[in-house]
Structure formats: structure tokens, C-alpha cells
Amino acid sequence: MKYLIIVCRYLLAFLFIFSGFVKGVDPLGFAYKLTDYFKAFNADFFEPLAVGLSFLLCAAELLIGLLLLFGIRLRLAAWGVFLFMMFFTPLTFILAIFNPVHDCGCFGDAIKLSNWQTFYKNIIFFAAALLLFVKRASLPTYPSILKELILFVILVLIAFLPPFIGYTRLPMFDFRPYSIGVNIPNAMAVPEGAPNDVYKTTLYYKKNGIVKEFNENNIPWQDSTWKFVDSKPELIKKGFTPSIESFGLMTVSGKDITDSILSYPSYYFLAVAYRLDKTNLKATNKLNELYSKATANGYGFACVTASTQGEIDNFVAKTGAIYPFLNADEVLLKTVIRANPGLILLNKGTIIGQWHYNHLPDASYISGNLNAKQISLMMESSNKRLTLMLLSFLGLSLALIYIIKQKN
Known part of the structure; x- marks a missing residue:
């Protein structure tokens, strides 16, 4: 039993460290996932707390893993890991049954698991957490209370470091499909001969007040007394899915200009502000300078947002923004870059640069060979x-x- 407890302890330690870290380097991504959960369970009133909860959950998960690894406050860590698994195991079971959110987000964008895969994984780790919790009295204690307290504080600071860096800068490790070096048209392409999704369709027909199920092979087409009621498609086998499923840019008037942007003959700067009413206003002057320098060099520049024409007009009047605006889907823009605003640099559809609003380049950057830079x-x-x-x-x-x- 002693060795089993040790195995469970270190197994949970590495799981929580990995899970907390890969989410912590991208706290905004996890905050967006929490927002999806709130909407799925009709708890939209929690949305303003999403970023704060993202920080706390990522840091707590990483801290629990570090405590288990280093043997600091092990009984507290046993409580933490048990409460985590006690909450998320039944939650993932509900997600697996009803599928309101297709990806649980437990490993951020690093590893994608289906809801059923996540639930089966949680069953195993819940058993380990339960054993550790039941046997917590037998876990070793640190010999010096003062030294343990100091080490505990240090680990708390370490646990909050990844989400802090990920929020004030772009993710240190970028697992998104829009990382630097990605060619967007190529990432959207489906190879010739790639398998398609395979569906099974159940058809519902009604006769004499009785509804029966049929498939595509036994439709009662010769009996006109059967009346069609409904159909239900079910995914049997997932086909090929490109890393970027859709990428669309439009003028504010609704004209699709995606291809012209991705095939632009020179460099193209896209300032990304998914919502102008939530964007960092201090970045506007810097973006104005970059726009002026970019256009003077013959480069493209536009700000892409999900905000409406009226909201754009209000933003321009308030900030003095001089650059043009485009529209795109809000979810897409949140995925493209984890900053509001952020700046990406395209070269014929390939992402060659990304900047957080805290670290926008100076206008002097826009000169010479930007690829080499x-x-x-x-x-x-x-x-x-x-x-x-x-x-x-x-x-x-x-x-x-x-x-x-x-x-x-």
C-alpha cells in the first residue's frame, strides 16, 4: 500500500503540473473556455469573472502538483487534489452525455480530448486522488514548520508566474493553430483523398399515432400512410479536420476580402481587437504610428474586429484611430491572438510576427527586410x-x- 500511495502521489503531481502549466501559459484561452461553460449552463452572469477564475484555477492546479512533487503541505495537497477531481469528474460525465462543450479544455490547446476520453481519464485519476485523500494521515510531514512555510510561499509565487506572464505577454508556448510560421491557406486546405466525416442518420416516421425509427435502407417509401416527423444525424467516424477550419475577413459593409488579404503581394499588418469596447485604448496611438509607417512603405494595415459599424464610429471618435477596420467572427479573433488588441504580421498568408499590446514594435521597426528581422x-x-x-x-x-x- 505504501508504494501504491507513492505512485498515486507522483502520478497526480505530474498530471496537475502539466495540466496547470499548459493552461497557465495561455490564461485567456482558458478564460474563453470557462465562458463557453458558463453559456452552456446558462450562467452568463459569471462571464466577468472568467479571467480571474482562469488565473486561480491554473495557479491552484499547478500549486497542488508542485506540493505533491516536493512533499510540501502534503495533507493540504491531498485535500486539493481530491476536491478538484471530486468536482470535475461528475462535470465531465455530464459533458460527455450532453456534449454542450465539445472540448473540455483540461489541457488547453496542447492536447485535445473528447468529453468521453476526458471522463475515462478522470475516473482513473479520481481513484488515485481518493486513495491519497483517504490515506492522507500517513503522508510524511516536513521536519521544519518555518522552512516548509517559506517553501510553500515560494511555490505559490511560482504557480502564479505562468498565468501572469501569459496574460501580460503572448503565450510562452503557443499551441494554437495560428502560431508564427503557419501559412493560413495551407492550414485550411483538405488533402485530396482525405476521409470525410461518416454519419448515421435516423429517420422518424409516424403512422396511426405511433412514431418509429428507420434508417436510410428501410425507409417506408412505398407506404404513403407513414408521415415523416424528424431526422437525427449521428457522427460515426470523424474524418480529416484541418488545423484551421475557417478564416474569414470582411469589410464593414459585408464584402469578403479574405483572399485579397492572404494573397497580398507585400507585408500585411492586422491589428486584432475582438471587441473595441474591451480593447486597451492606450495602444491606439502606437497603432496609428505603425499604420502611417506601414502605408508609407506600401504595406497593408487594418484593424479587424467583431464590433459593429456604430461601435467602430464611437471608438474612432473617442480615440482618434486613423486606420481602416474590417470585420470577423469574435471567436476566430480570440483564437488568432491572445491580446485585445494584438498585432499580427502576414507575408502572403504566412504569420511571421505577433505582438501583445504591451509589446508593440516601434514604427522604426517597419523598414528593410521584415522576414529577416x-x-x-x-x-x-x-x-x-x-x-x-x-x-x-x-x-x-x-x-x-x-x-x-x-x-x-
Whole structure:
């Protein structure tokens, strides 16, 4: 039993660390998923709390995993992991039955699971959490209360770090289909011969007050006394799905100009503000400068939003924005970039740059070979990310070694 408890502890530790981290690096993405849940369960009044709840849930999940890994406040961690699994296991069962939200979002955009897959996964981990909770009295305690408290505070700060960075910057690790380097037309393409979705259709006919089910092979077409009532398609086998299923840009008047933007002969800057009434107004002056410099160099520039013409007019009057506006679906814009506003740079349909409103480039950036500049910036960013990962791994390893020595 002792070794089984140890296995459950570390299994849950790695699950919660991974799950909390991949959601934490993209807290806005998880907030949007929480909004989907609120709408599905007719609890829209919780929507203003989505971002705050995203921070708390991601940090709590990561903290529980770190506590289990390092052996700090293990009994508190056992309570935390049990309450998490106690809540989400029946929730995923409800989702699996009624399917109001197709993807649970438990691993962010990193790993997509169906609701039934998520439920089966949760059953296994709920059993591990239940065992750990029942046997929590046998879990080891840290020898020094003061040192344990200090380590606990440090782990709390570490747990809030990924969502803080992910909210004030773009995600450190980008699992979205619109990451840098993606060619949007290619990502939307369906290869020749790719399998299609396979559906089974159940037909309902009524005769003498009795409704019966039929399939496509036994329709009572020769008996006119049967009256069609309804049909119900059921997905039997999922076919090929492109990483980007749809991408549409329109003028405010409703004209589709997607192809002209994606095939633009030069660079094209798209400022993305899914809702102008919720966008960061301080970024407007910087975007005005970028627009002026971009157009002077012959580059395209527009702000794409889901806001209406009236809302756009109010925004222009309020902020003095001088750039043109396009329309697109709000969900699409939230997926394209995790900032409001954010800025993406396209080169013939390929995403070569992305910026959060906190880190927009200066107008002087728009000169010379932007492709070469972006390659250089990507290499620099990759090196920084690798250094951060190595330092984090080294720091956690040293902390784990220290804790083990203290316990011995």
C-alpha cells in the first residue's frame, strides 16, 4: 500500500503540473473556455469573472502538483487534489452525455480530448486522488514548520508566474493553430483523398399515432400512410479536420476580402481587437504610428474586429484611430491572438510576427527586410525560452535535492 500511495502521489503531481502549466501559459484561452461553460449552463452572469477564475484555477492546479512533487503541505495537497477531481469528474460525465462543450479544455490547446476520453481519464485519476485523500494521515510531514512555510510561499509565487506572464505577454508556448510560421491557406486546405466525416442518420416516421425509427435502407417509401416527423444525424467516424477550419475577413459593409488579404503581394499588418469596447485604448496611438509607417512603405494595415459599424464610429471618435477596420467572427479573433488588441504580421498568408499590446514594435521597426528581422527575433526568443527552461529545471532539481536532504 505504501508504494501504491507513492505512485498515486507522483502520478497526480505530474498530471496537475502539466495540466496547470499548459493552461497557465495561455490564461485567456482558458478564460474563453470557462465562458463557453458558463453559456452552456446558462450562467452568463459569471462571464466577468472568467479571467480571474482562469488565473486561480491554473495557479491552484499547478500549486497542488508542485506540493505533491516536493512533499510540501502534503495533507493540504491531498485535500486539493481530491476536491478538484471530486468536482470535475461528475462535470465531465455530464459533458460527455450532453456534449454542450465539445472540448473540455483540461489541457488547453496542447492536447485535445473528447468529453468521453476526458471522463475515462478522470475516473482513473479520481481513484488515485481518493486513495491519497483517504490515506492522507500517513503522508510524511516536513521536519521544519518555518522552512516548509517559506517553501510553500515560494511555490505559490511560482504557480502564479505562468498565468501572469501569459496574460501580460503572448503565450510562452503557443499551441494554437495560428502560431508564427503557419501559412493560413495551407492550414485550411483538405488533402485530396482525405476521409470525410461518416454519419448515421435516423429517420422518424409516424403512422396511426405511433412514431418509429428507420434508417436510410428501410425507409417506408412505398407506404404513403407513414408521415415523416424528424431526422437525427449521428457522427460515426470523424474524418480529416484541418488545423484551421475557417478564416474569414470582411469589410464593414459585408464584402469578403479574405483572399485579397492572404494573397497580398507585400507585408500585411492586422491589428486584432475582438471587441473595441474591451480593447486597451492606450495602444491606439502606437497603432496609428505603425499604420502611417506601414502605408508609407506600401504595406497593408487594418484593424479587424467583431464590433459593429456604430461601435467602430464611437471608438474612432473617442480615440482618434486613423486606420481602416474590417470585420470577423469574435471567436476566430480570440483564437488568432491572445491580446485585445494584438498585432499580427502576414507575408502572403504566412504569420511571421505577433505582438501583445504591451509589446508593440516601434514604427522604426517597419523598414528593410521584415522576414529577416522576424527570423532573428524568433531565434532570440527561442534562445531565451530554452535558457528559461534550463534554469527552471535546474532550480527545481536543486530545490528537490535540498528538500530530500532536509527530510533525511
